Each structure stands twice: as structure tokens, then as C-alpha cells.
Amino acid sequence: MEEIKPQLIKITFDGIEVEVEPGTTIMQAARKIAEADESQAALVPPAMCFYKPLSASGGKCRACLVRVAQGSAKDPRPMPKLVPSCITQVQEGMVVENTTNQNVLDTRKSIVEFLLINHPLDCPICDQAGECHLQDFAFEHGSAKTRYEEERRTFDKIDIGPHVQLHMTRCILCYRCVYTADQITNKRVHGVMNRGDASEISTYIEKAIDNDFSGNVIDVCPVGALTDKTFRFKNRVWFTKPEDAHRDCDKCSGKVTLWYRGDEVIRVTARKNTWGEVNDFICNTCRFDKKKTSDWVLEGPSKVKRSSVISANKYRADLVKKPDFALKLASTQFKPIDDSRPYTTDEETIRHQSIENNDKANHRSLLAKNN
Secondary structure, three states, X not given: OOOOOOOOEEXXXXXXXXXXXXXXXXHHHHHHHHHHOXXXXXXXXXXXXXXXXXXXXXXXXXXXXXXXXXXXXOOOOOOOOOEEOOOOXXXXXXXXXXXXXXXXXXXXXXXXHHHOOOOOOOHHHOOOOOOOHHHHHHHHHOOOOOOOOOOOOOOOOEEEOOOEEEOHHHOOOOOHHHHHHHHHOOOOOEEEEOOHHHOEEEEHHHOOOOOOOOXXXXXXXXXXXXXXXXXXOOOOHHHOEEEEEEOOOOOOOOEEEEEXXXXXXXXXXXXXXXXXXXXXXXXXXXXXXXXXXXXXXXXXXXXXXXXXXXXXXXXXXXXXOOOHHHHHHHHHHOOOOOOOOOOOOOHHHHHHHHHHHHHHHHHHXXXXXXX
């Protein structure tokens, strides 16, 4: 019997039409546009709590709010408020505004300010720096100033098991770790305790997480709240080299990313997709116990976004295509340099030219001041 495929739904996202299956969320539709055309990646709403592999995730941080200018073809009225794109399903004829709507951008800036009210600005010492989603979110949508004058909420660092440390002061309560522990293990012993501004990720009477997949809470955390104790303060990610590798493991898929410092494996993580999400969770044996190259079958360098600081100094300049917008910007704002001109290497000549240039600059300043 021939399989009947569901009828696709057509929506318009920031002026771009896309067809998706029923049940697709607005964010997934935006990601589909970006996957078809990498130049449209900036259109995808940011996500701090949504995590596609985890069911029921999303709707917590409000970072992905968008405006639905037309609910559907049958009911063209706009939705009265901004809606979270990660949990709002599309309708036939829906029109969505994201980067094209100023109200959405202003709201997103307010969300960044809200998330940073209690989050400490300790990026220089945080192990998550360089791969932190909150850093990216604040850089793209945040403000350089803060209006908050009260004291920040602080907590003491605690160990959750032998390999994971919780720095609750950095937590933004995205609930990703709770969903991860709940859905991939049968012995979840941690969750969100208390209410309001006293809410915190905690363990029941500080009972340790001792299952074989507890280390995955490190990978899903978008900030530096849950960190790998075996990697803490060892290195910066942009000084390390990520390599894809695999091994035969009787507990998990065995597909990982090895992070090298020279010839030493200093960290093992699960592989992440374009959106920073883990598709195949790995066990603690692969993550914490197998840190020798001989334990793995290397597949080659991990694919890293050119925009990421992790890619710094890792690829030859002649193999990396410069983005078109950078070349256009350079052509409009900078004068072309004639490299055929002779270079001045005599120190005495350079000194005299420097004095002349300074005199000319001072003369121009005096003229501008007198006028």
C-alpha cells in the first residue's frame, strides 16, 4: 500500500516562503530555511531553553519571541502578543515577523537584560566562554549598559557527583539539564527546588547523580552553570583542536568529539549539530574514562562554524573563503594599497618621515581649532 504523505503547510517567515509538515513549530520552519541557505542563518530566532532532542523543552526563556502578523489564511488577524517560536505550531498561510519587526528586536534586548540581572559577568574565568549561547545571545541582541542596581543572586558551588560541578550563580533556569536527566535516565535525583527568585537547580538532600549518562547535563547547559570537573580551568576552547572520533561502546553510540591540546586529549564531549544540540548522548565511560587517542578511531577535524572563536588559527587562510560582505565592506571603506611601491627600511628616513607627519597633523588640528 502506497504511503500517503501529509499535505505540506506554506508559511511566510521574514518575507521568505517555506513549506513544512503539519505540527512543525515556527522555529523549526526558520531552521529549515537556514539549512537550505546558510546565508539565512541569522533569521533563526535564538534559543536558550529549547532543545529539539528533549521533548517538552522550550517556552521558558522567551528569547525566541516573534510576531505573528497573520494567524492563518482562514483567520488573517494578527496574534495580539508576541509568541515563543519554539512551541508555537505553524498554520497554513501564517505570516511571521522576526528580524523585520522592531518590536521583536526591542523585546529580545530586554530578555537579554533580564537574563543578565543575576548572571555574573565572569566570562574571563568561565570554562564555557567561547561556546556559550548566552554570550552569543548578548553579543547579537544585548545592550552595553545595565539598569539593574540591586545585589545579584549568589549561591555556593556544589559538586553533583564525582565529575560535575554546579555553579548555580550562572544558571538561567532553562530546565535543559532537568529534562535530560529525566528522559535519558531512570534515576533522576535533581530538579528545580523552591520558587521565584529562590529557584535553583539542586539535588534531593545533595544525593549524587550516579547513573551512566549523568555527564550529558554538561553538554546541554547553555551557560557555565554545569561544568566538567576534569576539564575545569585546563584550557580555553579556542586553543584546543576538536576531532571527531568513535569507538565500540556497549552503552552508547560511541560517537564523540575529542578536544586536543597538542597530543593530549583534555576533554571528551558528545557531538553537536549546527544548532548546538546533541543528537546522540554518550555515557560517562566515553566522556570521563577514555582520554587516550588509542581508545578511539579518529575520523578527522570537527566541522566548526567560521564565525566561532573555536575556529581561530585552525585552518589555512588559502583554504577558507572570506565572506562576501567583508570584501564588499573593505572595497567601500578602505583605499586599495599599491604593493608595488618601494618600502622604506632606513631607520633615519623613517624617523624624519614620522616627524613630518606629526607636524602636518598638528598643523591640521590648529587650523580646525581656529576655524
